[in-house]
Amino acid sequence: MARPKVPLIAKRKALEVALDIVDNDGIDGLSIRRLAERLNVNGASLYHHFENKEEIVVGAAMLALEDVRVPQTPDKPWRVWIMENARRLRQALRDHPDLIPVMLRREPLGIGAGQLDATVKLLEQQGVPTGAIAPMLEALELYAIGSALCETRAQTTDTRKGPGPARTPNVSRVQEHRVVSADDIFDLVCRQTIDTVLSAAAEQIASAGYAAR
Secondary structure: OOOOOOOOOOOOHHHHHHHHHHHHHHHHHHHHHHHHHHHHHOOOOOOOOOOOOHHHHHHHHHOOOOOOOOOOOOOOOOOHHHHHHHHHHHHHHOHHHHHHHHHHOHHOOOHHHHHHHHHHHHHEEEEEEEHHHHHHHHHHHHHHHHHHHHHHHHHHHOOOOOOOOOOOOOHHHHHHHHOOOOHHHHHHHHHHHHHHHHOOOOOOOOHHHHHHH
């Protein structure tokens, strides 16, 4: 279908509404027709900005993740801003859980490719060993996705009738006495992940250097 010469709706506005539809009705609830109805325009008008539904979904995912960004100025130590980004990614996926399957296809869809490239460049500039960067970023992203997925599933389960304290008294007891929050656990695991990857990279570098002698 040919695109209209003049856009009748702003692209960002269309993505904001698309994201709202996904949050409330899931990705299957989003369609060109449904989005056009919400925007009060003809479906053909959306083709000025988008080729198809998948392009809209990708755009909505990028909108949801827009706070996960590389610092514009390197005024923070890399460990500080990389942790901030990990938290923001987890929070974005907690806020928009239906986008988690989309994030699992992030690389082939090109979601956040520019930000990822800029992240790698800044980490190298701030002295992170090149060999540690890819595994560290991959591990942090996977943990953020897994953490968000588990938490959103748990929230869904809580709204249903579960086994109850009578059937799981020990689980209920320790849950009542937990002293470390899910947010605290996330930070602890992320920091440990960073330290472990850096240590493993240092060992590999040292081993390679010894073998080369």
